[in-house]
Amino acid sequence: MTDDQRIRIAAETAAERSKAVERLLELVRIESPSRHRDASARIADALALEYRALGGAVVRTDDEEGSHLVVDWAGEGAPLLLIGHSDTVWPIGTIDGAVPLVETADAIAGPGVFDMKSGLVVIETAMRIANRLGRRRAVRLVVTADEEIGSPRSRVLVESAASGAVGAIGFESPHTDGSLKIGRRGSTRLRVDVVGREAHAALDPGAGVSAADELIDQLLVIRDDIARISAQGREVLCNVGSIVAPGKANVVNAAASAELGLRFIDHATEREVLASLGELSPIRPGAAIACAVLSNRPAWLASAADAAFGQRLSEAAGVDLGGRPAAGAGDVNFVAALGIPAVDGFGPRGRGAHAVDEQIVTSALSERIEQLVGILLAVA
Missing domain, CATH: 3.40.630.10 (Zn peptidases)
Incomplete structure (x- = not known):
């Protein structure tokens, strides 16, 4: 020009x-x-x-x-x-x-x-x-x-x-x-859903399975796994965008979910993390857990x-x-x-x-x- x-x-x-x-x-x-x-x-x-x-x-x-x-x-x-x-x-x-x-x-x-x-x-x-x-x-x-x-x-x-x-x-x-x-x-948004079982929190707490407690423990598992991968020089960013656990203090909670935002530097790391999330297993007998990908942008x-x-x-x-x-x-x-x-x-x-x-x-x-x-x- x-x-x-x-x-x-x-x-x-x-x-x-x-x-x-x-x-x-x-x-x-x-x-x-x-x-x-x-x-x-x-x-x-x-x-x-x-x-x-x-x-x-x-x-x-x-x-x-x-x-x-x-x-x-x-x-x-x-x-x-x-x-x-x-x-x-x-x-x-x-x-x-x-x-x-x-x-x-x-x-x-x-x-x-x-x-x-x-x-x-x-x-x-x-x-x-x-x-x-x-x-x-x-x-x-x-x-x-x-x-x-x-x-x-x-x-x-x-x-x-x-x-x-x-x-x-x-x-x-x-x-x-x-x-x-x-x-x-790369960026992936996903939701972790946990299903538990309701029960009276005082009269029969053992009959219940707290979805809220299960979700908290699962988030700790996810955090530790991401920290392990990041320590290998493949940094993964994880942000818990929301936690939803509707219920009452006198009722063992039966449903909870969290929305996560994950960011990856390469495709291999993304595949490893998402595969790990797909293999999460319940910590509490009677609980069920599932992960759903909401959106994904490749690295x-x-x-x-x-x-x-x-x-x-x-x-x-x-x-x-x-x-x-x-x-x-x-x-x-x-x-x-x-x-x-x-x-x-x-x-x-x-x-x-x-x-x-x-x-x-x-x-x-x-x-x-x-x-x-x-x-x-x-x-x-």
């Missing part, structure tokens, strides 16, 4: 800055928590309207988790796949309470700003500029509505959208220094092809984008597992994903837009 082209891209980006900020504020005000179908439909409507205005062919899929979008823009060569999501971890009403929408001199804070509505704005704005500047490459965009809960419904959609793509860019938040994420842990070990793809993107963007592995998983894991060169973390710099201080650096929004325009115009 010539210096004149870069100057024009910078000028176009500067002209779009205020519009991009207003669009981000608009999208954040459309609160869109996972598993809220009406909210998901509202933000999908707003996104699809803009994608069509930009010349995109939009296919919408509505299911029990929300409204997913796949958009195709015609252009040169095989499509470049862009990956984002519209759902957030924040419930409706958060914007009026714990995480208000606040704009300061060079920061915008609010629910979903960093993860990842700012990334969606980068895509829209870059497409608008690239369309004005002429010849660009073909683009396919997938926006899922259930990423924050592991993409249980949209995985097939993402994998299908990846067919024929030359490479994939995810628009999750970057590393704190702005570097891309190349390689991410993404960065390849030479991923690194080379990242380098080509840096050259097209005119800046060293950087790149290193990250702990969190995302929808790009699905695409990378298919062998398609990929990077993630193309959202603007900021902080506070899933936290009350969630925010982006406003100037970073323009930086990412400018970089993406350069990539879209690099059709060779």
